[in-house]
Amino acid sequence: MSLSSLITPLSIDDKKYKFYDLTKLEDPRYEKLPYSIRYLLESTVRFCDGFHVRKQDVENLLNWENTQYQLIEVPFKPARVILQDYTGVPALVDLASMRDVVNEIGDEPNKINPVCPIDLVIDHSIQVDSYGNLESLAKNQELEFIRNEERFKFMKWGSNAFSNLRIVPPGSGIIHQVNLEYLATVICSDNNGFLYPDSVVGTDSHTTMINGLGVLGWGVGGIEAEIVMLGQPTSVVVPEVIGYKLTNRLPEIATVTDLVLTITQKLREKSVVGKFVEFFGPGVATLSIADRATIANMCPEYGAAVAFFPVDTKTMTYLSQTGRSEHSLKCVEAYLRANCLYVDYENSASIPHFTEAIELDLSTVVPCMSGPKRPQDQVPLYRLQDDFKDGLTAKVSFKGFGLKEEDSLKEIAVVVKGESCRLKHGSVVISAITSCTNTSNPTVMLGAGLVAKKACELSLKVPPYVKTSLSPGSGVVTKYLENSGLLPYLEQLGYYITGYGCMTCAGGSGPLDEAVAKAIDDNGLIVAGVLSGNRNFEGRVHPQICANYLASPMLVIVYGLAGRVDIDLENEPIGMGKNGPVYFKDIWPTHEEIAHFEETYVKPQFFREVYANIKGSEQWQALNSPKSPLYPWDPLSTYIKKVQFLNNFKIVPEKRTPISNAYALLHLGDSITTDHISPCSAISRTSSAASYLQSRGVEPRDFNSYAARRGHDEVMVRGTFANIRLINKLISKPGPFTVHIPSGKEMKIYDAAMEYQKEGTPLIIIAGKEYGSGSSRDWAAKGPCLLGVKAIFAESFERIHRANLVGMGIIPLQFLPSDNAETLGLTSLETFSIVMPENLVPRAKVNVTASNGTSFQMICRFDTEVEIAYYKHGGILQYMTRKLLQGKGS
Known part of the structure; x- marks a missing residue:
């Protein structure tokens, strides 16, 4: 069947639309699919061009019952991208730096421009300096502008320089709440009259909150989001889908917060990392959309990729209550019913197949x-x-x-x-x-x-x-x-x-x-x-x-x-x-x-x-920003700086060099979070970043936070592993310290990394389970890259951080199930050599040799062919720049 034959007309309020009717596939497998997989399927059908998206991708999703276990990747093009300012600024810095590279090569810098619509919500910059009085709001907003004026000007420049970029100004609200209450449409329409599901990836792990509204979305790192911004699909491994049945209703004393904390504990114990979770059962019908959004919001805390609630009558009521137009509501219901995407949680006949189903009786939830x-x-x-x-x-x-x-x-x-x-x-x-x-x-x-x-x-x-x-x-x-x-x-x-x-x-x-x-x-x-x-x-x-x-x-x-x-x-x-x-x-x-x-x-x-009209405050409206297509970098700035990752860029990628005799910069335990790796807290006066800022004339009172300075790589590399609670097994005290192994000297992590770089020594990091859990923080991968880290040895990786490591050209190596540093007898004082296969395939086993004579195999966590391409190019930024310069030697 030609997929174009699925295009079906639909009239709503005398307006003519069309859509891809998936029921016309006449495939009995379709109505057995989890709803979240149906959304992935719709995207592959709509974008199937035989090149970026193939008919085989459509078949792989229809055949989900089997492919979910086979580590098969499919492309996915979301309808839009959403950014918050802490992760949005470094993403814009990357795009601005890519424009410079293209311009220096002699090509058109506007080739670097978002194709996918982007909303950047400024919500992370404000702090609780003043509290407990009526003036607190005004005082905190004033301080926010004083601290972040340069960042705000840069974001305003981006909204002028790049098309398809909309800024939601400071003071408007939190990204995911604004998305839920305002930005999300559930069903979109394009200039050609096509209706299709709203979907989103965001540079914040809690982007999953929108799953509560029946919008498929998840968090990615900034470096992965940039690919989507520039019009490329993101790759998704066909996931297992855990069905979570909810029954009865919450008891009188319990709240939905108690429910989500209960779910978080149970699903962490279940181990759903990288899987989709889809909720069903009569208990869901008792939950409001805000309740469902609360549960979906904490999806990263239980480790899943998605926590999906299909659309039902309560979704429609919420859309009406939050001011969406009557016409848009009619479009949502007509489209979803036509494509068998509208559910009745009380109807057991509508339950699809799942990889596995688990159950929670809501009445058992306690405060x-x-x-x-x-x-x-x-x-x-x-x-x-x-x-x-x-x-x-x-x-x-x-x-x-x-x-x-x-x-x-x-x-x-x-x-x-x-x-x-x-x-x-x-x-x-x-x-x-x-x-x-x-x-x-x-x-x-x-x-x-x-x-x-x-x-x-x-x-x-x-x-x-x-x-x-x-x-x-x-x-x-x-x-x-x-x-x-x-x-x-x-x-x-x-x-x-x-x-x-x-x-x-x-x-x-x-x-x-x-x-x-x-x-x-x-x-x-x-x-x-x-x-x-x-x-x-x-x-x-x-x-x-x-x-x-x-x-x-x-x-x-x-x-x-x-x-x-x-x-x-x-x-x-x-x-x-x-x-x-x-x-x-x-x-x-x-x-x-x-x-x-x-x-x-x-x-x-x-x-x-x-x-009705989000313009921002008078301060925001009065901000002046550059109007040029290239950003005029200020060499004196300590907030915004052109990235180093594209230095010495070559149109043809060089072959990756082997990793030989690498030392361990750190030996870490379980549950190392992105807050440990790249803290967002205030910059300590005794830190490496503080020394750098003071050398640039910045007074301690103006240090601000690491989060606010994510547009400046010299600050951020010095802030890598700067968490004062970090426990490194190479040293007895907590904090940002390690041992420079060749000399035996204890020093700050940044200083040790610079010593290794002077010596030309590659670095690895050894860790335990759940490495990189927490926020989708791209600097948690960018920072180690600039420190000279070439590979991470871990027992398991959190989904988003693993992808970020790959995007920066760092190799995520996972111990075999029976192995870890202790069982292999590794002290972390050895040197390590890693043999990467010539013909890399996803999840290949690689050989590692330690200087103590121990040899062992690890799983190379490049999960898709696309990720292998990123690695070979040295990272996502290099890959995308070359792709957009095709015809210039790539």
């Missing part, structure tokens, strides 16, 4: 939190106080802090804001309602407002040492909190709006009160942060806070009021109110109370008003 160091470490609320106390004296681990017994009861008197109080292990010093994971959900946000209302009515107060903040994901939240009359109660407790952005969840928590900070440092206190975010890795939320717990916005306030995490909420009072002790049950709202507020005060007009 919980996750922490203190990983999002998958769920703790039921009734066990939290014991879990924390036991961890204080347990050996250092994901739960333990390694204190001596005599130090575990330490308490310190401090004066904060003129009030005397006591700090101890477990004191909550940050209480933050933050992150699109929860701020996009009116149920838990209004629930938090009701907790605050009940607490205020009983005269409860938050202790002065607790830094409180409220950072909504969009202006819609402010409107319904104001309209419901709940915002004043939140403010009374100190939860004033501090900004519209990621803030605490992304490490923009700002400084603690000086007295609190000094007490922590001087006494080694293990204090806590409680936030409604999605990540709590060491050093991420705040460098001085060792224990961080993820919780619903409602529990954020409860623990903010209690001022400590070692409280037994079942039996101990949260505090003393006007009538005596106040307990948890006294301030916890019912589902009915919350539902009443949601039905009454969350109105479609709020979405229309907020998103």
Whole structure:
């Protein structure tokens, strides 16, 4: 059958459309496919040209029941790309640098231009500097502009220089909430009248949040996103799809945050890394789109590539409630029904085939939190106080802090804001309602407002040492909190709006009160942060806070009021109110109370008003930026710099040199996150990056954060592995230190890498399981590349980071299932030589020889033929530049 014969006309409101009708394939396999695979299939059908996308790719997806196990890759062209500013700036720097290379060769620089539509949402730059007062929002936004003016000008230049690039200005909201409430269309139409599914890849791992709306999307690194921007398909290994059946409904006391933390723990235990998860069953019908989006948001925390909720009637209701047009709704429903992509979760007959199906009874979910160091470490609320106390004296681990017994009861008197109080292990010093994971959900946000209302009515107060903040994901939240009359109660407790952005969840928590900070440092206190975010890795939320717990916005306030995490909420009072002790049950709202507020005060007009015309503030509109097609690099800039990766670019790629006698720069353990590899936190005054900035005349007060300086490679390479909590087995103390093995000298990681480069010595890194988990941070691959790292030895890799390593030309080598550094007897003091096969194939086995005489095989984690091509070209940037210069020798 010719695929063009699938094109079918469709009339909606007297407008004529057409679409590819997949039911006309008349293939019985189609209706057995998981819905997420049907979306991949539609893309291959629509773009099938016999070259980039072949009929065999269509067949491989129709034959999913078999190909899911065969590591077969298929091309996928998403409808659009979405960026946030921390990852968007380096992506634009790469594109600007590619334009320079093309111009220097004598070709047309505009050949480097996005083909796929891009939205860049500026949401990561704002920090919680000011809090607890009505001026906090204005002060924080002013500081955001002072710190980031150069970055903002560069992004404005990009929106003028590149077509298909739209900027969502600072102060508009968090990328994934803006995507959910405004940018996503569910069904798109092009200039030729074709209807097709909305789909997206984004340079933020939580792009998966849009799966809750029935839009297929996932996170990629900036370097992989650039390929899609420039019109190329991204390669996807045909995935296994785990069906997750939900039954019954949540109990009265539980929230969707408790549900997602439960799912995260269960799916981490299941090991779904790189797989798709697709939800089905009658329990899904009880969940709102905001609930589903919360679950999909934390997909990276349980390791899956996608967490998909097909479209149903609740999706349509949400689209209507958020101000989408009636015509667009008709297009969505007509298209999806015609292509068998519309579901009824109550109808068991519509359940497709899955690789495997697992089940969760929603009624068994209990109130919980996750922490203190990983999002998958769920703790039921009734066990939290014991879990924390036991961890204080347990050996250092994901739960333990390694204190001596005599130090575990330490308490310190401090004066904060003129009030005397006591700090101890477990004191909550940050209480933050933050992150699109929860701020996009009116149920838990209004629930938090009701907790605050009940607490205020009983005269409860938050202790002065607790830094409180409220950072909504969009202006819609402010409107319904104001309209419901709940915002004043939140403010009374100190939860004033501090900004519209990621803030605490992304490490923009700002400084603690000086007295609190000094007490922590001087006494080694293990204090806590409680936030409604999605990540709590060491050093991420705040460098001085060792224990961080993820919780619903409602529990954020409860623990903010209690001022400590070692409280037994079942039996101990949260505090003393006007009538005596106040307990948890006294301030916890019912589902009915919350539902009443949601039905009454969350109105479609709020979405229309907020998103009617996103122009940004007067400061943003007044920013002047260059108008040239080539960016005028400022050699004095410490924020924006042309990348080194394209230095000495040659039109014809050189053959990759063998890796011989490489030393280990680091020997790391399990669950090394991208926050360990490339922290986004404030730049320490004792760091290698600080020394560089001071040499360029930057004062310490102006260091800003690593995240804000991702457009400057000299800063970022010095910030690689700069996390103060990093544990390197080559050295006894935590932090950014290692041993230069030939000399035996201990030194900063950056300095050691530079010594090795002077000596012409290649480097490797040895690690354990789940290397590179966490954010889709391309500098976690770019930084090691500039340090001279040629390969990573690990027991397993997180999906996005593995792809980023490949994109930078670094070889991800995975130990065989029975092997690791310990079983092979490796000390990491050896030298290593790696023999890469001449005819590389995906997941080939390579031979490694250590200088101690040990030889072993590892799996080369180039998972697709395209990834092998990236490697041979030296990386994605080189590959794409040569591809766009075809005819010039490539």
